[in-house]
Amino acid sequence: MTNKDNDEKTYLFDNPRNVSYLLRGFYIICALLFIADFIVHRHTYHPWENLPGFYAIYGLVACVILVLISTEIRKIVMRKEDYYDVDE
Amino acid sequence: MWMNNLPPFIPFFIAALLVLVTRGQLRNIILVATPLIGGLHLWFDVQPHVPLIVTEGLAVTNNISYTTNIFSYTLEFMRVDKLSLLFGYLFHIAALMAAIYALHIRDTVQQVAGLIYAGSALGAVFAGDLITLFIFWEILAISSVFLIWARRTERAIKAGIRYLIFQVMSGVLLLAGALMYFHQTGTTTFDFIGVESAAGWLILLAFGIKAAFPFLHNWLTDAYPEATPTGTVYLSAFSTKLAIYALARGYPGTEFLIYVGAAMACFPIFYAVIENDLRRVLAYSMINQLGFMVVGIGIGTALALNGTVAHAFAHIIYKSLLFMSMGAVLYRVNNINGSDLGGLYKSMPWTATFCIIGAASISAFPLFSGFIAKSLIMVATLQEGYEIIWLMLLFAAAGVFHHAGIKVPYFAFFHHDSGIRTQEAPANMLVAMSIAAFLCLFIGMQPQYLYALLPWHMDYWPYDLTHVLAQLQLLFFSALAFVWLNKQGLYPPELRSVNIDIEWSYRKLLPAVGRAGFNLMNSVNHAMTQLLQNSWRSFQQSLRTGRFAKYHLTESWPTGSMVLWIGVMLGGYLVMNALT
Numbered sequence: 156m157t158n159k160d161n162d163e164k165t166y167l168f169d170n171p172r173n174v175s176y177l178l179r180g181f182y183i184i185c186a187l188l189f190i191a192d193f194i195v196h197r198h199t200y201h202p203w204e205n206l207p208g209f210y211a212i213y214g215l216v217a218c219v220i221l222v223l224i225s226t227e228i229r230k231i232v233m234r235k236e237d238y239y240d241v242d243e
Numbered sequence: 244m245w246m247n248n249l250p251p252f253i254p255f256f257i258a259a260l261l262v263l264v265t266r267g268q269l270r271n272i273i274l275v276a277t278p279l280i281g282g283l284h285l286w287f288d289v290q291p292h293v294p295l296i297v298t299e300g301l302a303v304t305n306n307i308s309y310t311t312n313i314f315s316y317t318l319e320f321m322r323v324d325k326l327s328l329l330f331g332y333l334f335h336i337a338a339l340m341a342a343i344y345a346l347h348i349r350d351t352v353q354q355v356a357g358l359i360y361a362g363s364a365l366g367a368v369f370a371g372d373l374i375t376l377f378i379f380w381e382i383l384a385i386s387s388v389f390l391i392w393a394r395r396t397e398r399a400i401k402a403g404i405r406y407l408i409f410q411v412m413s414g415v416l417l418l419a420g421a422l423m424y425f426h427q428t429g430t431t432t433f434d435f436i437g438v439e440s441a442a443g444w445l446i447l448l449a450f451g452i453k454a455a456f457p458f459l460h461n462w463l464t465d466a467y468p469e470a471t472p473t474g475t476v477y478l479s480a481f482s483t484k485l486a487i488y489a490l491a492r493g494y495p496g497t498e499f500l501i502y503v504g505a506a507m508a509c510f511p512i513f514y515a516v517i518e519n520d521l522r523r524v525l526a527y528s529m530i531n532q533l534g535f536m537v538v539g540i541g542i543g544t545a546l547a548l549n550g551t552v553a554h555a556f557a558h559i560i561y562k563s564l565l566f567m568s569m570g571a572v573l574y575r576v577n578n579i580n581g582s583d584l585g586g587l588y589k590s591m592p593w594t595a596t597f598c599i600i601g602a603a604s605i606s607a608f609p610l611f612s613g614f615i616a617k618s619l620i621m622v623a624t625l626q627e628g629y630e631i632i633w634l635m636l637l638f639a640a641a642g643v644f645h646h647a648g649i650k651v652p653y654f655a656f657f658h659h660d661s662g663i664r665t666q667e668a669p670a671n672m673l674v675a676m677s678i679a680a681f682l683c684l685f686i687g688m689q690p691q692y693l694y695a696l697l698p699w700h701m702d703y704w705p706y707d708l709t710h711v712l713a714q715l716q717l718l719f720f721s722a723l724a725f726v727w728l729n730k731q732g733l734y735p736p737e738l739r740s741v742n743i744d745i746e747w748s749y750r751k752l753l754p755a756v757g758r759a760g761f762n763l764m765n766s767v768n769h770a771m772t773q774l775l776q777n778s779w780r781s782f783q784q785s786l787r788t789g790r791f792a793k794y795h796l797t798e799s800w801p802t803g804s805m806v807l808w809i810g811v812m813l814g815g816y817l818v819m820n821a822l823t
Binding site for chain 2: 166167168169178181182184185188189191192195197198199200201203204208209210211212213214215216217218219221222223224225226228229232233234235236238239240
C-alpha cells in the first residue's frame, strides 16, 4: 500500500465531467424506461402490474422508504466498534 | 472412469489426507484436480436412473445404491436423482472455484478443512437417509469452523465458538428428530417429512438453524465476516445451500415456510444498508437471498421448487464471486470497512469489474444469472395468489439491488478516493473470479442449459418484453433512489460501528443476566454464612455463660478431655458389643 501524491495519472471518475455524463445518461435511461410503459403492449399476470409505471414507482418508493427506515433503526441499534469486546 | 456409484465425498476425504503429506505444486494439483475430476465424473458417468416425478406433495422416487449398516440402521450414501445430482454439480463447481481462489495460501489447516467441508456437503446431498445426513451434517459443522479459526484473531476464535454452538445444536436437533421419526414411521429414509409430527418440527428446526431462519440467523452474520478471505468463499457456498436442499426435499409445500421466507427476504436489507463491514453486508444479503428460496419451497409447486433450485445454483456462483472480490480487497488492503475504502477501481480494476458482474447478477439484471432464477419464484408466488408475499419479495428485490448491487461495489471501488493504492488481486484469485463471472453471464444469457437440469417439468421462459421491462424499471428506479438520496445527503454514511442484532441477547444480555445471577447468589451465600456464623457464635456464647460453663468442655477442648471422651465412647461400644 503506497500513497502517491499529485504525479499520478487521472482516472476515469477523477474528472467531474465524466461523472455528470454518466449521471445524465442514467437519467435519460430512467425516463425512457418510464415512457416505455405507455408504448409497449405488456402481458401481465396481475392487475397491479397494469398501473402505468407500477414497477418504477414501487422501486423508487421502496428504496427511499428502506433507507429512511434504516436511518431510524440505526439510531436504536448502532454501537461503538468495540461494543462486544468490552464488558460494561 | 471409476465405479459409477462411488459417493462423491470419498475423493474429497482422500484428497484431504493426501494434502497432509504433500507440499508445493503436488499439493496444488490435488487441491484443484479433486473437485474438477469429481465434477466431470459426476457429469459424465452418473445418471439418475429414475427421474423425479411430480405427484401430490411432489413425492420423489430415486435410485439408491452403496449402502452399509451401522447398528440397526441402513446408511445410504449414494441416492442419485435429479435434485441431488444438481446440487452435486453445483457443489463441485463451488469447490473448484474456492480451491483456485485459495491456491496462493500456504495454510494446511485451511486446505484440509476446505476439502473435508466440501466433501461433507456432497456426502450430505447424496445421503439417502436421515442418519447419514446427520453424520455429514456434523462433519460439515466441525470442518467449517476451522475456516473461521484460521483467521487466528481473538474475535475470529470467539465467533467460531459461537458458530460451532449453533451448528452442533442443529445437529443434535436433527439426530433427535431423526430418531423420533424412525420410531414413528419405522424408516429413516430422507424424503418428504412434513410438519404433521413433532419429529417433523424438530428436523425442520435443525434445517432452519442452518438455513438462517429469523432469530436463528445471527451465527451467519457473526461468523462469516470473521473468517479468512478464502474461508468465507467456502463458507458462503455450502452450509446454507445444503439446508435449502434439505428443506426442498423434506418440506416442499409447507405453507409456514412462505412466511418465514418472506421475513428472511425483508428484514436483513435494513441491516445491510447501515452495516459498515462489507463482508457482513454480503452476509445479510445472503439471508435475503435464502428468503427467496425458502418462499419457493413453501409454495411447493413445480415452478416454485425449480425456482428455488435454480436460484440456489445461480446464488452460490454470484455470492462466491462477491465474497471473492471482497476477499481480494481484504487480502490486499487488510480492511473491509466501507468507511475506510473507496476509489479502489484505480488499483484493482479487474476485481472491480468482477464485483460489478456479481452485483448485477445478485440484483437480477436481465442477461445475468439472478434474473432467470428469481423470476421463477416471483411468478410462482403470484400464480398461487400470495399477493402480499409477492409485494414483499419485490421490495426485497429492490432492496438487494440497493445494498448488494450498488452499496458494495460503490463504497469499495468508487465513492470518494480513500487514497489507498494497492495491487491487483493475485492471478489465482482473478482466475477464480473470472470463472464465476463467466458462469454468471452464461447462465443469464443461456438459461436453457440450467433449466434442462432442473428436477421438475415446467414451461417457462424468462425473456419476454414485459418481464424484462418491468425488471429494468424496478432496478433503474431503485438506483435513482440511491442517486437522489446521496445528492440530498440523506443516505446514511458509512460509520465505524457495530449494529446490535439478536446476538445481543446471548453476547450481552445473557452474560449480564449470568453475572447478575452470580452476584446475587454470591451475596445470598454471604448473607447465609453470616447468619449461620452469628447464630453459632451466640449459641456458644449462651453455653459459655450458662450453668455448664464451669465444666470447661463447652469453652475449649483440651487434648486431655478429648482422650477422655474417646475412651468413654470406646468403652460404650465395648459394652454394647457385649450386650448384643
